[in-house]
Amino acid sequence: MTAAQRTTITASVLLTACMLGSALLLRRVDQMRTGATLQDVLYISSPKLLKRVSLGYEGLLADIYWTRAVQYFGRKHMAYSDRYDLLAPLLEITTALDPHLIVAYQFGASFLAPPPPDGAGMPERAIQLVEYGIRNNPDDWKLYYDLGFIYYMDKKDYAGAAAAFDRGSKVPNAHPFMKIMAAQMAQHAGELETARMLWVATYQTTEDRQIRANALSHLRALRVDEEVAMLEKAVAQYGQKTGHLPPSMSALVVAGILPGIPIDPDGHPYKLMPDGHIEVRQPDDFPFTQKGLPPGYKPPATPKLRE
Amino acid sequence: MAALEIIGLEKTYSVGFWRKRSKHALRPLHLAVEEGEIFGFLGPNGAGKTTTLKLLMGLVFPTSGSARILGFEWTDPKVKAQIGFLPEQPYFYDYLTARELLAYYAQLSGVPAKERRRRVDAVLHRVGLPDVGGVQLRKFSKGMLQRVGIAQAILHNPRIVFFDEPMSGLDPMGRREVRDLMEQLKHEGKTVFFSTHVLSDAEALCDRVAIIHQGELRGIGVVADLTSNVHGKVEVVWQGTRVPSSLKALEAECHVTGDTVRAVLPEENQDAAIDALRREHLRLISLIPVRASLEDYFVQKLAPREKVEGVTV
Amino acid sequence: MNARVIHIASNTFREAVRDRVLYNLIAFALLLSGAAILVGQISIEIEKLVVINLGLTAVSLFGVVIAIFIGIGLVSKEIDRRTLYTVLSRPVRRWEFIVGKFLGLAGTLVVNTFFMAMGVFGALLYLAHHFHKADAWVLVALYFIILQFLIICALALLFSSFSSPLLSAVFAFALFVIGSFAEDLRGFATMAQGGSRWLATGAAYLVPNFSALNVISSVAHEQPIPGHLILYNTLYAALYTAMAVCGAVLIFEHRNLK
Incomplete structure (x- = not known):
């Protein structure tokens, strides 16, 4: 082997080793610095200043901040955090840099308003954000929808929600269901069906993966809630008829109370507990469910969102 | 080595x-x-x-x-x-x-x-x-x-x-x-x-x-080898302006300058040329082998394929 | 270490020291630190913040310019002027030349940063009349800045081992900008789908990670820097630099010198 060959081999080996080593170290640094870059957000007193120092590349910077917001929420959510302090400033900076980034407002409505651990629990900031979006994009009916959604779901302010849907229905090219929503608010506020319509609309009007997954989980939860209530009613009916609790689901079918053995959105049959309660087979799969959970059930550290 | x-x-x-x-x-x-x-x-x-x-x-x-x-x-x-x-x-x-x-x-x-x-x-x-x-x-x-x-x-x-x-x-x-x-x-x-x-x-x-x-x-x-191999010619100089006609057959190139004639001819014809001069009673002044310069060799080696450029002497 | 590497390094250092352009750049950075005092006086209460932010940013930017400026010329200039011929016809191996050149430049950058840092500390002293304990973090920030310079200059060396000086400068500067957003880039990569995800992740990990090396704003806010980060950053910079220098050696080892 010549000296030159030796050098080539040594350098190649060293290069590969260094490349691997640096990638591994980078992972360590990233773990350490979760959110460390984001700390900068706290030092930037005003998004306006940032806009000035971006030297005309606001669009790019907005995309960067948008990614940071999504990453931040995703990471915190995975860790089942109950504090999302930086979500609001990140979204505010993003939208200040690019006021037409509609998905950022939708993200705010979906994750800024709900109480922890599903969101930051800041409905007021969410409303501010979406209103800012409406001022900058008055012709986008989706923003009015997001506003109505926050009022309905998180503020339980049905009048406010009705007003928002009503405003949105007047925008040219608005989806016709905005009018229906406005009417629905007045008559059927608080009903499962209304909530379902809203989540379906959310699911259909966005392409953001996290928002869609969130809406889907809510829809699944609504279905479970509805079906469990229905099944528990059937159990009570059986009790009235026979004087004792049903020994199994099939007893309900035999008694002609149920047309067949019902299954949950995962495809598993619902469980009939000895005390007459109904439970889902995999409670961890239904993070937003109110009913059908074992007594004293604690959600897992990492919530499952379906995509 | x-x-x-x-x-x-x-x-x-x-x-x-x-x-x-x-x-x-x-x-x-x-x-x-x-x-x-x-x-x-x-x-x-x-x-x-x-x-x-x-x-x-x-x-x-x-x-x-x-x-x-x-x-x-x-x-x-x-x-x-x-x-x-x-x-x-x-x-x-x-x-x-x-x-x-x-x-x-x-x-x-x-x-x-x-x-x-x-x-x-x-x-x-x-x-x-x-x-x-x-x-x-x-x-x-x-x-x-x-x-x-x-x-x-x-x-x-x-x-x-x-x-x-x-x-x-x-x-x-x-x-x-x-x-x-x-x-x-x-x-x-x-x-x-x-x-x-x-x-x-x-x-x-x-x-x-x-x-x-x-x-x-x-x-x-x-x-020395390179240069001696190139020509193998001699230069013959004699007095007068007359060129014996037999020299033409000996591949001589003749130049008349003043009252002398300079002829360059192949080495092997040297004796024949001198004989010819004697017969004509011409007075021989000098007989020198033409030693080629390296340049001649250079030109000879390069010229057949391409014109020589950039060669300074 | 190899004596020839040291001789080449010290000659490289000597070359940089005798280059007048360098002094202009350092003078400019010092001037900017001085200007920070003026700007600081306008923004009352956050003078120190402004001085640290502006001063360290100036050090970082001018240092990067110097690193690229000298880094790209290291090899290409020697090839263009054929000064390399009389070096490589001696018992000098090509890798020794590259490594020596790199070390010489690294030394130059450390000395430069030292002078520019004097400007920042001078400005701080002028403001506060004495040093604060938290000012030690400024030293850490400067250390990280030097680590950035080393990476940048290794990259400039790598690029200049196969491309023209102008292109090398463009590449190196582009990587500096991209590397400053390396963490965001890795964020983008995790959001990508399918095959492009692997590609994006690979690229994101290959880009130099300057995000973690930029602690200017947290230092300006007197936030402590965790010891682990100092350790990891040091190791990372060492590995990345070695990687780039190895790349340069590999290319240079097989290059025909025109």
Whole structure:
């Protein structure tokens, strides 16, 4: 082997080793610095200043901040955090840099308003954000929808929600269901069906993966809630008829109370507990469910969102 | 032992945007230089002289072939300490003074720290720059840089030196000095391998020369042999203006100047020509064999294939 | 270490020191630190913040310019001027040349940063009349800045070993900008789908990570820097630099010098 060959081999080996080593170290640094870059957000007193120092590349910077917001929420959510302090400033900076980034407002409505651990629990900031979006994009009916959604779901302010849907229905090219929503608010506020319509609309009007997954989980939860209530009613009916609790689901079918053995959105049959309660087979799969959970059930550290 | 042995060294460059065409900078070259020789490597500009030297110095890599220098494989790092190299039109770190530059090179060549200063001073003196050692090289003229170049090549007392166009940029005095220096190196037992397109330099200095053209070796040998083989003619001069008619048959070229005639004819016809002159009672003035110059050889070797350009004598 | 590497390094350092352009750049950076005092006086209460932010940013930017400026010339200039011929015809290996060149430049950058840092500390002293304990973090920030310079100059060296000086400068500067957003880039990569995800992740990990090396704003807010980060950043910079220098050696080892 010549000296030159030796050098080539040594350098190649060293290069590969260094490349691997640096990638591994980078992972360590990233773990350490979760959110460390984001700390900068706290030092930037005003998004306006940032806009000035971006030297005309606001669009790019907005995309960067948008990614940071999504990453931040995703990471915190995975860790089942109950504090999302930086979500609001990140979204505010993003939208200040690019006021037409509609998905950022939708993200705010979906994750800024709900109480922890599903969101930051800041409905007021969410409303501010979406209103800012409406001022900058008055012709986008989706923003009015997001506003109505926050009022309905998180503020339980049905009048406010009705007003928002009503405003949105007047925008040219608005989806016709905005009018229906406005009417629905007045008559059927608080009903499962209304909530379902809203989540379906959310699911259909966005392409953001996290928002869609969130809406889907809510829809699944609504279905479970509805079906469990229905099944528990059937159990009570059986009790009235026979004087004792049903020994199994099939007893309900035999008694002609149920047309067949019902299954949950995962495809598993619902469980009939000895005390007459109904439970889902995999409670961890239904993070937003109110009913059908074992007594004293604690959600897992990492919530499952379906995509 | 051969000081330098080139075994089929070849260099082909890919040219053009897609590197599809290939250019033969050097066709397979075989050459051996004996120890203690001054060897001239001759050829017009672009003949492949510099390419050969760069291949030998490991600056470019050959397409195929190899070489041995002082018995070592030419890529062997050990051999480098025994080599001195003067590149064509050398240029040096111009922020350094001549002395700093030479000291740096001495370090790189592994000259012991104790000896460095003495060596640098000695070599500066030797190339005729004893007084400008402290001057930054950016203030040096082309000729002075050439001298610095020679100084750095012999600084570490190498056994073989490679000079690429050592006389270029020098005035006649400088050329004389460099010529003397090369002869001194030979007397010190060193091997000198130098390229040039200036034939008179080679003719005066070299034990042997090789002629290269278009990347191809066209001739190699001792200067005297090369030159004597070319013509084999004699020049005959006699008094009068009369040219014997029989001379025409002897392939003589005759020129009449004043009251003498000069005729050049093949060596083998020399006796017949003299007989003819005697018969005509013409008075012979001189009879000299025509010794060809290296230039004649050069022209003869190159001319058949291409017009010679850039050859200065 | 190898004596020839050291000789080449010290000659490189000598070259940089004798280059007048360098002094202009350093003078400019010092001037900017001085200007920070003026700007600081306008923004009352956050003078120190402004001085640290502006001063360190100036050091970082000018240092990067210097690193690229010298880094790209390291090899290409030697080839263009053929000064390399008389070096490589000696018992000097090509890798020794590259490593020596790199070390020389690294030394130059450290000395430069030292002078520029004097400007920042001078400005701080002028403001507060004495040093605060938290000012030690400024030293850490400067250390990280030097690590950035080393990476940048190794990259400039790598690029200049196969491309023209101008292109090398463009590449190196582009990587500096991209590397400053390296963490975001890795964020983008995790959001990508399918095959492009692997590609994006690979690219994101190959880009130099300057995000973690930029602690200017947290230092300006007197936030402590965790010791682990200092350790990891040091190791990372060492590995990345070695990687780039190895790349340069590999390319240079097989290059025909025109």
